[in-house]
Amino acid sequence: MPRPYLLFTQHGWADTNQSMMALATALTAKDEAQIMAPCLDYAMTWLRIAPLIDQVETLATATLAQQPELPLRIVGHSMGGLIWLEVLNRHPDWWDRVDFLVLVASPVGGADLGRILDPLKVGLGVAADLGKDRRPLAGRIAAAINTLTIAGDIDGGSDGTITVESTRVPNAQFVYLPGLSHAAMRCHPQVIEHIQDFWAGKRLSEPLIPHPLVNRLRQIPGMTDAHLRDFARSTPWHTFTDGTSIHLWRSPFGIDHVFLASAQGDCLYAGYVGWLHGEDLRRSLDALRGEPELLEKPIL
Known part of the structure; x- marks a missing residue:
């Protein structure tokens, strides 16, 4: 009891x-x-x-x-x-x-x-x-x-x-x-x-440990979680050493979306920024692409 x-x-x-x-x-x-x-x-x-x-x-x-x-x-x-x-x-x-x-x-x-x-x-x-x-x-x-x-x-x-x-x-x-x-x-x-x-103590899933790149994307000013369904409309933008890749898509309203895909092609994260933060997104993504050892060091 x-x-x-x-x-x-x-x-x-x-x-x-x-x-x-x-x-x-x-x-x-x-x-x-x-x-x-x-x-x-x-x-x-x-x-x-x-x-x-x-x-x-x-x-x-x-x-x-x-x-x-x-x-x-x-x-x-x-x-x-x-x-x-x-x-x-x-x-x-x-x-x-x-x-x-x-x-x-x-x-x-x-x-x-x-x-x-x-x-x-x-x-x-x-x-x-x-x-x-x-x-x-x-x-x-x-x-x-x-x-x-x-x-x-x-x-x-x-x-x-x-x-x-x-x-x-x-x-x-x-x-x-x-x-x-x-x-x-x-x-x-x-x-x-x-x-x-x-x-009752049943394990329903493993505790979530986000991919380090997900954490970095979330830190971009104005980033908001988005629908995964729009991943199919995106195009690859950059692939990292572990096979994960960033994909981009701009909606008909001019809203920039970013997606992170696993090496197997599964969408790990979807987000978007509004018009006010489009330039922040571009600068942040360029910075990520310029870090060759990004996935070899911890990201907090």
Whole structure:
């Protein structure tokens, strides 16, 4: 019989807690668990994320103080996962109490929709918060806490709201569920099954260790994760000593896309930069091509 635990489930942007409460109930049907599924103010989810983080942090702090002996499990959908990353960043002292962290359809690398709506990062509502790249933070947390990320895909690279690529987290296990939309993943039987398997200790995938060139591409100013489906439209630009290659494609709207392909021709990464960063992309790629020992040294 599993030991009792606290389960926090958190909904995201433009949502209520109904689906996450249903998810929590299904997940804990055979367990002795105390469920916390905060319902954030719907209107506030359209504004900024900071007050939402404060709200969840306050509730979690009180709950953990009341139940000092119980371990913690966390499941966040979409922005709910981002909220919990920020809460955990504020409380590394909680990390030892967290048995599992599950991020369902969370744009950890930054939501492309958020960056489209706020390209200059001036703080246009919650768009700027959703477009932020939290991958380094998530990677540090996943190195200390058992973490699973789950992504859906309905159009060859996204769940209709966020890209598959934006959900990947270094050091975390990863589950890919084709055919599931962003909204459907809040309480879908496949999602429930994979979370329960993860909690049971089953290895769903090897922890993600990104190719060093992926890290370098992500560091280019303005780089945003893109659909893998457009890889087929790209043309080779440069091949490195290990056989990996960079491919380029410009969309009909003049948006520059870059892809990294393995030696076997599989797409390892897809990204794009807006008009403001086209020159940054060209300079950065020329610099990469000019480093003959690029793959022989660690890239942080």
